[in-house]
Amino acid sequence: MAAWRRPVLVRGPLGIVTGIELAFFLLFLALLVWSYSAFINLDFSKIHAKLDRAALRLGHVGSFCCAFLFFPVARGSSLLPLIGLTSEASIKYHVWLGNLVMLFFTAHGLCYIVFWASTDQIHEMLKWTRTKVANVPGELALLSGLVMWVTALPRVRRQMFELFFYAHHLYALFLVLFALHVGVAFFCSILPGVFLFMVDRYLRFLQSRVRVRLVSARLLACDAVELNFCKSPHLTHSPMSTVFINVPCVSRLQWHPFTVTSSSSLEPDRLSVVVKRAGRWTEKLYETISSLPPSQPGHLDVSVEGPYSQATPASFLQYDSLVMISGGGGITPFISVIRELVHRSGTAAEAATPSLLLIAVFKTSADLAMLDLIVPASGGFSDISRLELRIEAFVTRESVPSAGDVVAIAHKVPAEEVLFKPSPSHAPIAPVLGHNGWLWLAAVVSSSFFIFLLLVGAVQRLYIYPVDGNSNRVYPWAARTLLNLLLLCVGIAVAASAAVLWNKRRRAEEAKQVENVATPASSPATWLDKPRRGDAEVGRRPDLRIFD
Structure with a gap:
């Protein structure tokens, strides 16, 4: 096989x-x-x-x-x-x-x-x-x-x-x-x-009709922004999952997929994505967030579909070592992998984690700020010392004399944290059918089809058959087809809406518990320029090598 x-x-x-x-x-x-x-x-x-x-x-x-x-x-x-x-x-x-x-x-x-x-x-x-x-x-x-x-x-x-x-x-x-x-x-x-x-x-x-709560945004020096959403602890996803995001103030119709950079194990109440400014939609989003005054937090309406991920455990855990190669914004899937392995390395019950080699290629030295995403915006990342991680970063369009100068250039403009105040209409990201989604989906599929068959049987017996039974009349084929399609839509709408509303009521109490999630007071310090301390105190830090 x-x-x-x-x-x-x-x-x-x-x-x-x-x-x-x-x-x-x-x-x-x-x-x-x-x-x-x-x-x-x-x-x-x-x-x-x-x-x-x-x-x-x-x-x-x-x-x-x-x-x-x-x-x-x-x-x-x-x-x-x-x-x-x-x-x-x-x-x-x-x-x-x-x-x-x-x-x-x-x-x-x-x-x-x-x-x-x-x-x-x-x-x-x-x-x-x-x-x-x-x-x-x-x-x-x-x-x-x-x-x-x-x-x-x-x-x-x-x-x-x-x-x-x-x-x-x-x-x-x-x-x-x-x-x-x-x-x-x-x-x-x-x-x-x-x-x-x-x-x-x-x-x-x-x-997609639900407005989710955006907790904070981290503006990086490389024209990228990390969006941190509040999510339900019952919502779990595997690394390298994807979500679709819609920001009405940017475009009411456009939905864009992004890779989730957070780990549901390490950050049970957060979900993060990174948006790199590379087009009209992303540029407008970046300008909208960067124009918000940090001293007066506002709120931003955002809708989310997903996340979509594999139901089976991550396949990369079966290997002894991993080599991850990325270019520019393509580093985002590996961020979630690193955060997941950091969590597993700090859990005694888990098996040994694989060693990691991350080879990241960037156009300019300012793009090295993407490496700061390894540290979550909420901080609390000291367990990275238990992970065998080596990073080799390449800058292709600049001549950089030394690694120390690269770090200095990358952090001339520090990451800026933009906080958002909660809105009563915003809710944490949660599974649309609750944490027992498979059972609810089976119930929706079976019950909606049963409703469809019941409606079709009633309409055929009480409305269509009397017309067809008349020797001088035949019920039109097109009208029969449209009527059946309409009844199919009604069955789906009734069953799915009932299931979503029932789970929404069950999540109401949970939403009250997480709606006051503490937001970070300031941007976390970058781990690139973190001073080295004794091995007995924090262990090893990741080995970072930068090439021009």
């Missing part, structure tokens, strides 16, 4: 692919080819309109891919941790499936257009029947899918990320039009993935 997990493809359109990923990908392609060939052999043995049937089966195979499309993007899903995947690691599977879906659906639409044009039936493109497959919504669904597909191309996404981000919200229109095109019965073939994604998306929406 270790050999299967090694990368076999490094350069290529699929990115870094392990042996087991490549094997499953090839098996999945073989399944699609076999399914399509089986359909074609069956159809061509009975009819002569081969292009028509070939186009139909392309749509069926595309729907088979679409059935798996939404599983990888359910961030809070309980299925991904079962196979050792995180939400960010599974995005590439969503990309692969999305390309296959649009490839088959585009071929499906083009084949039908060619067939209609060759048989003088081009008017079929404007046909919207009441009881059969509707062509118009299918064409509109294909157009919305093409917009998402084109804007998701790597070159477009990297240069115009906001265009990609907003265009990808057309998935809701795509799903509705797809359901109107094929009908509610065939839509059930892709319902499991769509249903779990809708539950996850609604829970994320409820979590």
Whole structure:
């Protein structure tokens, strides 16, 4: 199994692919080819309109891919941790499936257009029947899918990320039009993935409506800011977790992911992220915080989604030594690793911690201030002496004569601490479904689907069946589909809202206990220029070497 997990493809359109990923990908392609060939052999043995049937089966195979499309993007899903995947690691599977879906659906639409044009039936493109497959919504669904597909191309996404981000919200229109095109019965073939994604998306929406409490911000000399949030002690996360942050005063629509630099073991009531000024959003956030007067603390409205992390213990604990290589702001994932190991090294019950070598590459000497993030803003970090940590920092765009000068340059502008006063409307970051999230998620999924089935049964029996029973009337296919989608949304909204409100009431007492968390009176002293004391007093300090 270790050999299967090694990368076999490094350069290529699929990115870094392990042996087991490549094997499953090839098996999945073989399944699609076999399914399509089986359909074609069956159809061509009975009819002569081969292009028509070939186009139909392309749509069926595309729907088979679409059935798996939404599983990888359910961030809070309980299925991904079962196979050792995180939400960010599974995005590439969503990309692969999305390309296959649009490839088959585009071929499906083009084949039908060619067939209609060759048989003088081009008017079929404007046909919207009441009881059969509707062509118009299918064409509109294909157009919305093409917009998402084109804007998701790597070159477009990297240069115009906001265009990609907003265009990808057309998935809701795509799903509705797809359901109107094929009908509610065939839509059930892709319902499991769509249903779990809708539950996850609604829970994320409820979590994003809460304004979280920002305790303090630490402004570094390298144009970076560390945001320290108050969190519930019941909220635990593994190192290298990610959160999505929205600051309404900067942008009401933009959500940006950041790596969590804090350790839930070392800092049970804090959650920290680091934002490096590198774009319009980050620059505006940095200017907003730096313009606040330190003598008159205010408050800043912030919303958070997450954190998202692995359910299994950190895999790096199984090694005897770790080599971590970072460039610039890429050091942030390793900050949480170091803090986690500091906590474990100070706990007698834990096994021996691995030795660490951190190789950090920075553009300028001012960026060396990023190393100050190893020390939490709350201080209390003397246990770092028990950790075998060696740091080698490289400055690539400056000529620095000595390590002592580098330290002096890096601390000409000391870190500035900006404190925020609590607001009654702000709450600590807490799990949206409480600390028993898996059980609550199972309850939400099962109860929401039960509510959906109950509502569908009542509406079908009392409203739709009487209409269908009349020989002169047939209930429209589109209205039936929209009604079922509406009832599905109602079931999810009722079950998820009830679960979130119940857990919110249970957290009310806990929030009162942590709302008065003491904020640091001043910025902690940097450990880079901390004087060396005797080994009997504090033990060793980290070995820091700086190169130009």
